[in-house]
Amino acid sequence: MKNLNITAKIRVCNYEELNSSEKNLINIAKDATLKAYAPYSRFQVGAAILLANNEIVTGNNQENAASPSGLCAERTALFYANSQFPDEAVDTIAVAAYTKGDFIDEPVTPCGACRQVILEAQNRYKHPVRIILYGKKTIYIIEKITDLLPLAFSEY
Ligand code: THU
Secondary structure (H helix, E strand, O other): OOOOOOOOOOEEEOHHHOOHHHHHHHHHHHHHHOOOEOOOOOEEEEEEEEEOOOOEEEEEOEOOOOHHHOEOHHHHHHHHHHHHOOOOOEEEEEEEEEEOOEEOOOOOOOOHHHHHHHHHHHHHHOOOOEEEEOOOOOEEEEOOHHHOOOOOOOOO
16 A cells, blocks of 8 residues: 645735736726625625736636525626637636635635646646635636545546
8 A cells, every 4th residue: 555645736815916917807807806706605706817918818716595596706707708719728717715804814724626627728728727816915826726625536
């Protein structure tokens, strides 16, 4: 028997350390939180996606009284991006969350279903999807979704 040790590379930084393109994408994700429909959790999440053609597409969480019918910000943004720009690789996704009158201190991290959908985009376009997870105090930068979803199921 042997052990399989899985490692993930996550850059931990703060807003001031980012370049202008990263700051811009975070600010757009923060703006997108304000349009979320989250009357049940009151946890408003925004996602901003930079595509290979430099287009930026946003989304936010859309809740529903029948809760499984709602959708996270990441998937709302990704499905919209893929539906509008099916030929453009997904380059970067930035995610921010706003609750109780402020943006959260520590980074919001995508749920398992969103990780699986981001993985599909990475495989579909054969292009690593960079992930920027925003918190007021701490920001995580992950260079590819496989760091957040090791041993992922994929047919391809
Ligand atoms: N949510 C997202 O939209 N993205 C995440 O990364 C974490 C959670 C949403 C789902 C639900 O509408 C609310 O946040 C509370 O869980």
